[in-house]
Amino acid sequence: MRRMPAEFEKHAGTILVWPVREGSWPHKGIDAQKTFTELANIISKSETLFMCCNPSDLDHVKNIFKDNPNIRVIAITTNDAWARDIGPTFVKENNIIKGVDWKFNAWGGDFDGLYKDYEDDDRFASSFCNSQGYSTIDAHPFILEGGSIHVDGEGTLITTETCLLSKGRNSNLSRKEIESQLKNYLGVSKIIWLPGGIVGDETNEHVDNICCFSKPGEVIMSWTDDENDPQHEICVKNLEVLNSTPDAKGRKINVIKLPLPANPVVIEEEDLKGFVFEKGEDEREVGEKLAASYANFYIANDAVLLPQFEDPNDKVAVDIISSLFPDRQVYPIKARSIIVGGGNIHCITQQIPYGGNTK
Amino acid sequence: MRRMPAEFEKHAGTILVWPVREGSWPHKGIDAQKTFTELANIISKSETLFMCCNPSDLDHVKNIFKDNPNIRVIAITTNDAWARDIGPTFVKENNIIKGVDWKFNAWGGDFDGLYKDYEDDDRFASSFCNSQGYSTIDAHPFILEGGSIHVDGEGTLITTETCLLSKGRNSNLSRKEIESQLKNYLGVSKIIWLPGGIVGDETNEHVDNICCFSKPGEVIMSWTDDENDPQHEICVKNLEVLNSTPDAKGRKINVIKLPLPANPVVIEEEDLKGFVFEKGEDEREVGEKLAASYANFYIANDAVLLPQFEDPNDKVAVDIISSLFPDRQVYPIKARSIIVGGGNIHCITQQIPYGGNTK
Numbered sequence A, B: 001m002r003r004m005p006a007e008f009e010k011h012a013g014t015i016l017v018w019p020v021r022e023g024s025w026p027h028k029g030i031d032a033q034k035t036f037t038e039l040a041n042i043i044s045k046s047e048t049l050f051m052c053c054n055p056s057d058l059d060h061v062k063n064i065f066k067d068n069p070n071i072r073v074i075a076i077t078t079n080d081a082w083a084r085d086i087g088p089t090f091v092k093e094n095n096i097i098k099g100v101d102w103k104f105n106a107w108g109g110d111f112d113g114l115y116k117d118y119e120d121d122d123r124f125a126s127s128f129c130n131s132q133g134y135s136t137i138d139a140h141p142f143i144l145e146g147g148s149i150h151v152d153g154e155g156t157l158i159t160t161e162t163c164l165l166s167k168g169r170n171s172n173l174s175r176k177e178i179e180s181q182l183k184n185y186l187g188v189s190k191i192i193w194l195p196g197g198i199v200g201d202e203t204n205e206h207v208d209n210i211c212c213f214s215k216p217g218e219v220i221m222s223w224t225d226d227e228n229d230p231q232h233e234i235c236v237k238n239l240e241v242l243n244s245t246p247d248a249k250g251r252k253i254n255v256i257k258l259p260l261p262a263n264p265v266v267i268e269e270e271d272l273k274g275f276v277f278e279k280g281e282d283e284r285e286v287g288e289k290l291a292a293s294y295a296n297f298y299i300a301n302d303a304v305l306l307p308q309f310e311d312p313n314d315k316v317a318v319d320i321i322s323s324l325f326p327d328r329q330v331y332p333i334k335a336r337s338i339i340v341g342g343g344n345i346h347c348i349t350q351q352i353p354y355g356g357n358t359k
Helices: A027-043 A055-064 A119-132 A175-186 A230-244 A269-274 A314-324 B027-043 B055-064 B119-132 B175-186 B230-244 B269-274 B314-324
Strands: A011-017 A048-053 A071-075 A089-093 A096-103 A135-143 A156-160 A190-194 A211-215 A218-223 A254-259 A303-308 A329-334 A350-353 B011-017 B048-053 B071-075 B089-093 B096-103 B135-143 B156-160 B190-194 B211-215 B218-223 B254-259 B303-308 B329-334 B350-353
Touching (some): A027 A269, A048 A055, A071 B119, A089 A350, A156 A175, A175 A190, A254 A314, A314 A329, B027 B048, B027 B329, B048 B055, B156 B175, B175 B190, B218 B314, B230 B254
Parallel strands (some): A011 A048, A303 A329, B048 B071, B096 B135, B218 B254
Antiparallel strands (some): A211 A218, B211 B218
16 A cells, blocks of 8 residues: 655655756855755754765765754765755655655756756656665656645645646656556545646646645645736636545645735846856746745645745745644745745755654 | 764664675575574664665565565675674764774784675775765774774773784784774773683674673673683683773773573584685684674664574573663574674674754
8 A cells, every 4th residue: 555645744854955056056056055054954953854965065065064963965966956856756655665766857858848968867766765775666757746746645636737737748648647657656546637836937837836735635825816917817727626626535625825925036137147057958037037936835844944035925924834834833934045946945855754663 | 072872872773784795604695694684673673774785686685675664775785794893883973973984804804804805895884874974984094893892882992902903903003002093083081901702703802792881880791610611711801801990980890791602603514515715715614613602692772682502501691681681672583694604693783873863
C-alpha cells in the first residue's frame, strides 16, 4: 500500500539546493543565498535540513552552516536549485520511505523548457536517494515536477491542467493515462484538475503557486476580487472546481481565500544587470511581472515559512496562515530574492516524510 | 570544545559494512551475511542503521532490507567490512557531530598489515561522512583504527601499548606524541595504556577485544584465572594498570571481570575450504586459535549485542552484561561467523552519536 504523505505530516527532514545559477539568481546569487540560509536555519530548528550543493561549493557552504547541528551539507551536482521540482517525491510503503524519481525536463524540454541542459537536475532525485539510502521508484519517462502536485495524504491530489496537460511534458499521454500514472506512483485515488494557476507563472502554472492543503478537506487558494485582473477569471474557475468536486474521502472541500499581493512584483533594471544567461535559456526583462503568491509557502515540522513582498497584503497573509496553523510558528520571509529566480519558498524545498519507527 | 561521546551515550545511528571479502568471510560470506543481517535488524529497532556495501551489491542488499524502515543501504566501495576500524570516529564540537578520518593501513601496512590493498578502506570514513553531510576532521597521516581506543565520554581514553606503539603504525612518533594526537583529535585529557589485549589478536591486540567502559568510572575486562594460559599474565598486568590509574576525573576505576570462553575457538577444516586469499593477504590455517572474547560486544540505544561461542561461559557473560546494562535488552548472538573473519561484533559496528537538537 503506497501513500504520499502530505506536507503537513511529520517530516524526517527537508531538502534545499544551494542557488548559484547565474541565469536564475542575479549578482552571483548573493541575495538568494542569504534567503536560503535564513530558511535553512529556521527549518532546521525542528528537522534535519539537507543542503545540497555543487561539489565546487562544498567547502564554502559547509563553512556557512558549520555551527548548525541540524544542517547536513552534501555535494550533488545540479543545474539549478529547485528542490521541489528536481527532488524525489517521497511516498510511504509499509512504513518505508521511498523516493519517486520523475523525469525532469526543465519545465517543458524543447517545447518551452526554461534551460537546455538539465541532465544533472534530472539525476538529482536518484543521487539524493542513493546518498541517503532511500530506495527509489523510477518513474521515467513520465515527466513531472513536485511543484505541479499537492496531496492531502488521504488519497486526493490537486494539479493544474495548464501544466500536466502541457505540450512540453507528457503530450503522448491522455488525461486519463496521466491520472493512472499519478495513481500508480503516488497511491492517490482522486485527481482534482484545476483549470490554471498564477498568470505568467513560467512553470505552466504549477499548482503549488496558487493553492495548497492546510489539512485534509481544506484548501488555501490565492484569490483576487479585481475583475480587471486576468487572474480573477482563473480564480473563479478554480473555485468552481473545488466547490463542486468531492475529495477522495467524499468530503466537500472547504476553500480558504488568500489574497494575492496588491501590487505587482516586477524585474527591476538592477536585477537585470546581475543575470548571466546561457544559450537557450529563458531570459528576463525589465518590468516583467513575477508570479508572486502567498500560497507558495512551506510547512516544516514546527514552522510555516511564508513569502512576503513588501506589500500591503503581507500582514493579511500572515494573519490568515497563522489562524490555519495554530500549532506552528509562522515566519514571514522577504521573498523577493527567490521570486526573481522564478519560483518561491515552496519551490525550493522538498520534504522527506518521517518513516522510521526509532526514537 | 571537542569531545568523543561514549558508545553508551545516545546514538543517531550505527554503521555496518556488508561482508563479501573472500579472504575474510569463507564460503562467499554467506554465514557472516546472515549474522550481519541479524545484527542490523536488532540495532535498527532503536536507531537508524546505515548498511554500506559495494556498488555491485547494492540491489541485492537493498532487497534484503527492503521491509525495514530504519535501515538505509548506501553504496560505498570498501576492501573489507570492519566499520569500527575503517569508519569515522565521531566527535562532538558545540553539539555538531564530525567524523575524525584517520589513516587506515590494514592493521600494520607493509610491516604486519593483513591485506595489501586498503585504499578504499582508507577512503571509507570520508566517503561516509560526505554522503551524510557530516564534516570530517582529517587526521592523516596519523594511523589509527577505531577498535584500538575506548572512551568514557568524560575525558578518559583506554588503549593498548601492543597496538598503538606497534611498528606498523606510527613508529615515527613517541608515546607522548601519540598521546597528544589522541588528545587533539578526540578531546580526551587522560590516556590509560594497557600492556596488551587478547593473545593472538591479529590487530596487534585492539583494546576493544579485551575491555570496554560500561559507564564512566567502570570498565568491563576479559579475564581468566588459568595461570597456565598466557592470557592470564596480560590480564593481571592490565588489572594492575586499571587499579592504579585514576581516570580523567580523578576517579578510581571499578573493574568488572568478564570470563573468557572456557574452550578455544579455532579455524576448522570446513572454514578453510571456504576462504579465497589474495596475494599479500594474511592466511588462516586449520587449528588456528581465534581471539574470542565476550568484551567485543556493541552497545546500541536500547540493546547490547553480545557474542556467544557455544561455550559454557556464554550464559555467565549474558548474566554479567545484563546486570551492568539494566536499561537495555541483551541479545546473545552466535558470533562464530564473525570471528572467523578475525574480529567480532564490536569490530563491525561504528556508532554515530546524536548531535542535533530536533525531534
